[in-house]
Amino acid sequence: MGEGFPLLPESASTFAAELNLLFGYLTAVSLLFAGLIFTLVVAFAIRFRRRSEGDRPQPREGDLRLEALWTLIPLAIALSFFGWGADLFFRMKSPPADPLEIYVVGKQWMWKVQHQEGPREINELHVPLGQPVKLTMTSEDVIHSFYVPAFRVKQDVLPGRYTTLWFEATRTGEFHLFCAEYCGTEHSLMGGRVVVMSPVDYQIWLGGGRSGESLAEAGARLYDRLGCNSCHDAGPTARGPLLEGLYGSEVALAGGGTAIADEAYLRESIVEPGARVTAGYDEIMPTYAGQISEEGLLQIIAHIRSLGGALSLPGPGEPGGAQPSLRSEPGGGQ
């Protein structure tokens, strides 16, 4: 019969304890209310049972004070649920400065993970204990959802855009990784495990799995192979904007407005270059949609990041999806 009969899920992230507490608060209030209703219904059904056909019910038609009471008290309680839930949610959506960044690509029916240092894994994610980890995720096909119950985190993974998720593991061990959004035939098999290791073990694991080149190096190779440098690296007379120091900076757009050069903007500029052209440049770049895999795109972005840039990491208020749209100020939000 498997591994016993648990009633609470494992708790292995900084969110888990508070979520258990919040869930406990909701459960306690619910038991109180449900208990009250059950008790009253049963008590009334017994106390006021029909003893004869001639029973005269008490003619009570309504009471404004009671109506106000049982409107306002539940309202206040429901708003307390909202407040606590929204506060924790806000923190779940606000990664701290300088997290360990890992890229995830979902496809029918596997998770592909790329570490900045180079190692890649399938259906497994190795992370160090006690360090904030931020996942930047996209899908090659349909919508998936990255779900680690022990961390209490879940985020849908969409084709055509990046969504992010962060957590900080508090226990070493192996935990379930599930796909939570129905994605076709083998949806229930699209999962694996998250392995939380001590920082030292994690460094050893990174070294052991090293393929010889980091993600940025792989990106640089791809960048050269595609000939991106013929336009982007040729000095002030170049046909395309310079990429050094671009990442995270504010880009003035042709036709007015600005954009922050984050992952979403860089991805869009590669697959749909005409969408938001940098001011001062012509719309001449061809699209690379379909020519570079999602993993390749992430590698090129890692390469561009390695060229330096101004980005302080996205502040709180960044939506789960870094939608290539409205500019978001650090600490502000959409």
Place this chain on the structure above:
Amino acid sequence: MSGAGGGDRQRGRYEGEVAREHYLNAAYGIRTWLLTTDHKRIALLYLISITLFFFLGGLFAVLIRLELLTPPGDLVQSETYNRLFTMHGLIMIFFFLVPSIPAVFGNFLLPLMIGARDLAFPRLNLASWYVFTVGGLFTLGAVVGGGVDTGWTFYTPYSSTYANSAVILTALGVFITGFSSIMTGINFIVTVHKMRAPGLTWFRLPLFVWAQYATSLIIVLGTPVLAISITLVAVERLFRIGIFDPALGGDPILFQHLFWFYSHPAVYIMVLPAMGVMSEVIACFARKRVFGYAFVAASSLAIAVLGFLVWGHHMFVSGQSLYAGMIFSVLSMLVAIPSAVKVFNWTATLYGGSISLATPMLYALGFIGLFTMGGLTGLFLATLAVDVHVHDTYFVVAHFHYIMVGGAVMGYLAAMHFWWPKMTGRLYPELWGKVSAVILFVGFNLTFFPQFVLGYLGMPRRYHFYPPEFQVLNVLSTAGASILGLGYLIPMVYLIWSLRYGQRAGPDPWRAKGLEWTVPSPPPVHNFEATPRVTEEAYDYAAVLPPAPLPEEGR
């Protein structure tokens, strides 16, 4: 609605009953049913159709529960399993729950309750059944022709690009069936506005009528959006026009917005009519006017309005912006309040009543318990951080079954037992009724309560294979489902039995108030011999009882 007439009719009921002409014996032959414009006969046509769909959907549920007895997917293939839960959801929602109470009991009772001879548009009413049947045939065609595996939610781009199943045929079936809902909704709205008997003011309407009215508003406003969304899926699938698939330049989240704009209000389409049934049944079996009538009526409209503003709570982890999530969370908290108000008012109605625990009342009390659980767990899901963890897990599955089965189906069965004597002229066997109500309540809780725990433990929904530590709870759930299944089969048997062998009911076996109880059972073809004139409030139970000089303790 004259209180004095009831006793005379009851005394004379047995002699006159056999020869009396009513809607069932006025004409014979299949033609007289298939071409009828009598709202009562159309209600029975719907009853037969949706009962067939209910048992088909139930069969799929049985297979799902059997598969989940063991962690590996060993009973059916994953392709088959995915089709089973998809078709279970589609059939139960679009072909059973949405039409259930409105199309059967709304159709049958609305004219009777407001003192009218029929609905405003009798032929439109018949047309709606044909449209429903055609939609059903398309969907059954899709089931036979390989099934569909998108989940009932049709999420894009899976449904529009990747799924290899009968998506178009199914979508067409759902699309067509939507029009039958719209036809019924328009018919009800016009009927309530224009055909109330003299003296039957809005605030004298039975609360069942209020609930049907609110439901019809949601149907008429929401269903076209569903039709649009699934049409767009079909357009993208057939013509590769980029609407939802990013590979074609579309946005998959757009589909979710459109879909839930209908499908969240659809939850209220399913449960509001059941709430209307609750008010009738509880008033009758507590012999009391519903406590806070105006608040119960207004809360139906509040649910109808607020229900349109909360769809985004299905999308907290979809990639929707943080602030949109917060607004939808707070609005979802608000929509819970009118439901809570109803539960409190029903409970208060019991206070000081003269309570009989007849079968319909057992279902009604069961409804209060299960709906309360469903509603409270809805607050868990509206709480942002909690939803992050339990979204798309069995917690959600348990929650909506408490609302839709514990709520809507319990309400449907309460209505079935309450108005069965009116519809058929026969009483069902009361003991069997009570036994099966208890079996259903126990079976339901054993089936779905473990799923709350499974969800919090992290078992995702729509999983064919699952980790072994979830097995105990799944076995409990399957055991409960077999009890639940028994609880559905028993009423099926004794209700059919009662058609021939049941005791004759007379016009008002429950001594209930309401115009429908002033006419004979089964009602005559034209319902009322003369248009009734209403001079009293709804649920004036004090008026039907003889004066009782003694205090109740002394009796």
